[in-house]
Amino acid sequence: MQVQHLIERCMTFGMSMEESMEALAKRADVQPVVTSTVWKELEKENKEFFDQYKQWRLAKGSPSNS
Structure with missing residues (x-):
């Protein structure tokens, strides 16, 4: 559950899976x-x-679409 919350936080910044992992x-x-x-x-x-x-x-121009 903790990791899910952290992923959700990363997504609020528009991060990809790879960016979130890092x-x-x-x-x-x-x-x-x-x-x-x-x-x-x-x-x-x-x-x-x-x-x-x-x-x-993609619409906002992020380099990775994961």
């Missing part, structure tokens, strides 16, 4: 594989939301 590894000592696993599970459970999130990131 940020959480550096700032919260969360292993990248843990962040990746939680992110992918959230994507499975909330496909529509993540599709919209990816579109929003």
Whole structure:
């Protein structure tokens, strides 16, 4: 649950999965594989939301669309 909350915080800054993995590894000592696993599970459970999130990131000109 804690990692999910941290991912949600990263998303408020428009971060991709890769950017979130790096940020959480550096700032919260969360292993990248843990962040990746939680992110992918959230994507499975909330496909529509993540599709919209990816579109929003593309529209705002983010370099990565993950």
